[in-house]
Amino acid sequence: MDVTADRELCAALREDLREADYTAAAVRAAWGGIADDAIGRGLHGPALTALGDRTDALAVLARVFFLGTSAPVSDVDAALPRVGAAGLRALGLVSIDGGRVVPAALVRPQEFGDAAGSGLWWIASDLDEGALGGALPADHVLGVGGASMTLAGLQLPSFAGRVLDVGTGCGIQALRALRHADRVVATDVSARALQFTRLNALLAGADGRIDVRLGSLFDPVAGEQFERVVSNPPFVITPRVAGVPEYEYRDGGMAGDDLVAAFVTQVGAVLAPGGVAQLLGNWEYRGDEDGLDRVRGWVADSPVPLDAWIIEREQLDPLAYAELWVRDGGTVPGSPEYARLIEAWLADFAARGVTAIGFGYLLLHRPASGTPTLARYERVSQPVSKSLGEHLLAAVTAWERVSRMDDAALAASTLMVAGDVTEARHHLPGSEAPSIIELRQGGGFARTIEVDPALAALVGASDGDLPVGVLVAAIADLLEVDADALAADVLPRVRELLFTGFLAFTESAPTTSEVTHPDPR
Known part of the structure; x- marks a missing residue:
């Protein structure tokens, strides 16, 4: 069944959903925490049991739109007085059979919050495996999942006039991008996904601000440029053999x-100078080749020079990776079909000598001028905040500033230790001096770094009062070491602490050595 984006019906549905208090918190309270966890595992029975025979608007909407079960037409009409069951059918969200409303799609509440405030959207997508009671069809349009929320939280919260969302799916990244943009172009290879994107844009009140286009990767925007590109692409590595489902929402049709x-x-070709691209992705480890080195090679192959910050969050072996995505398609573990698909995945990996698969975040930047200065490839496996956009923006801003500063300019700057940084000192029994000094970050990527007494002293003294050069000279005097040698050792590490967010600038600092260096005495 096609989904139709009718402006008046979507506005009516939005008002009905708001009036019914159809929110994630209200739905969760209606059936409780255990039932909510069960839904995440594809089990709807506990939630349906908890709702019992309730016929209030929230219960009816939770059954039909959250769980994908049928309800009497009279109950739906009462729950949605403006749009009614007939309006839902006109939108392509339900069918009506024998006096009952049969869901053709899910419409789930999605709460969001960022520096600009908080709000609520209702996001329509295809019925999931719990509602279908089996494997997903190949043209399934996915709702808001874990990866979607991860990328939404990674988006930089800074203004961008035009944004490109590649592989938009249900449109959640396009909506999130509109929080800090004028317009978004949303592309997908799936015509059905674009139907949902149009509908969700109207449900969110984003009339006319999302331009949807059919096509693969950058073909629909050839010759255009954007200040920001975001993408949760269909990056899942899928065997290119007969009998393996090719789900449009996760499989881009390419090998490996x-x-x-x-x-x-x-x-790079569609990024305006100074523009940033952010995406999620997988990369293979083949033989002795490091997966991050593969990504490094891709960046080097870009005809447009790019800065790159690549963060690997997870690494799976081929079996674990295959099991993850076979289960994701709704195939039951232990069944003959499950075993057949696992074997197909393992054979595909073996053919390329794949020993592991990495997953992570990619941030690419086209310099406004000059050559790239950032090439950072790292592994961050510890638990991190779900909303990293502000931290990423602060890091990129600090890097852009520091990259223009020589050591004299950095030494003339005053810095402040971040409010989430703590220090831990570890002593051997009976020892007065610490054997290990660690700085720990409470936010951002929750990094823990080991520092020496000199750097620990500098960080501890960074209260926005004295310039770095004065602090280094004082610490050198205290430790009875050469001030110039200490500066040469400490300043590169100060640059790293500024990028990672342990330190921050407190004022507008000069960027070249054309400054009067403070007298360190």
Whole structure:
């Protein structure tokens, strides 16, 4: 059934959902925490039991739109007085059979919050495996999942006039981008996904601000440029053999990690100078080749020079990776079909000598002028905040500033230790001096770094009062070491602490050595 984006019906549905208090918190309270956890595992029975025979608007909407079960037409009409069951059918969200409303899609509440405030959207998508009671169809349009929320939280909260959302799916990244943009172009290879994107844009009140276009990667925007590009692309590595489902929402139709490679090598052409691209992706480890080195090679192959910050969050072996995505498609573990698909995945990986698969975040930047200065490839496996956008923006801003500063300019700057940084000192029994000094970050990537007494002293003294150069000279005097040698050792590490967010600038600082260096005495 096609989904239709009718402006008047969507406005009516939005008002009905708001009046019914159809929110994530209200739904969760209606059936409780255990039932909510069960839904995440594809089990709807506990939630339906908890709702019992309730016929209030919230219960009816939770059954139909959250769980995908049928309800009497009279109950739906009462729950949605403006749009009614007939309006839902006109939108393509339900069918009506024998006096009952049969869901053709889910419409789930999605709460959001960022520096600009908080709000609520209702996001329509295809019925999930719990509602279908089996495997997903190949053209399934996914709702808001864990990866969607991860990328939404990574988006930089800074203004961008035009944003491109590649592989938009249900449109959640496009809506999130509109929080800090004038307009978004949303593309997808799935015509059905674009139907949902149009509908969700109207449900969110984003009339006319999202331009949807059909096509693969950057074909629909050839010759155009954007200040920001975001993408949760169909990066899942899928065997290219008969009998393996090719889900449009996760499979881009290319072998191995070629889709992410194509994105990285081609995105520079659609980035305006100074523009940033952010995406999620997988990359393979083949033989002795490090997966992050593969990504480094893709960046190097871009015809447009790019700064790159690549963060690997997880690494799976081929079996664990295959099990993850076979289960994701709704195939039951232990069944003959499950075993057949696992074997197909393992054979595909073996053919390329794949020993592991990495997953992570990619941030690519087209310099406004000059050559790239950032090439950071790292592994961050510890638990981190779900909303990293502000931290990423602060890091990129600090890097842009520091990259223009020589050591004299940095020494003339005053810095402040971040409010979430704590220090831990570890002593051997009976020892007065610490054997290990650690700085720990409470926010951002929750990094823990080991420092020496000199750097610990500098961080501890960074209260926005004295310039770095004065502090280094004082610490050198205290430790009875050469001040110039200490500065040469400490300043590169100060640059790193500024990028990672342990330290921050407190004022507008000069960027070249054309400054009067403070007398360190």
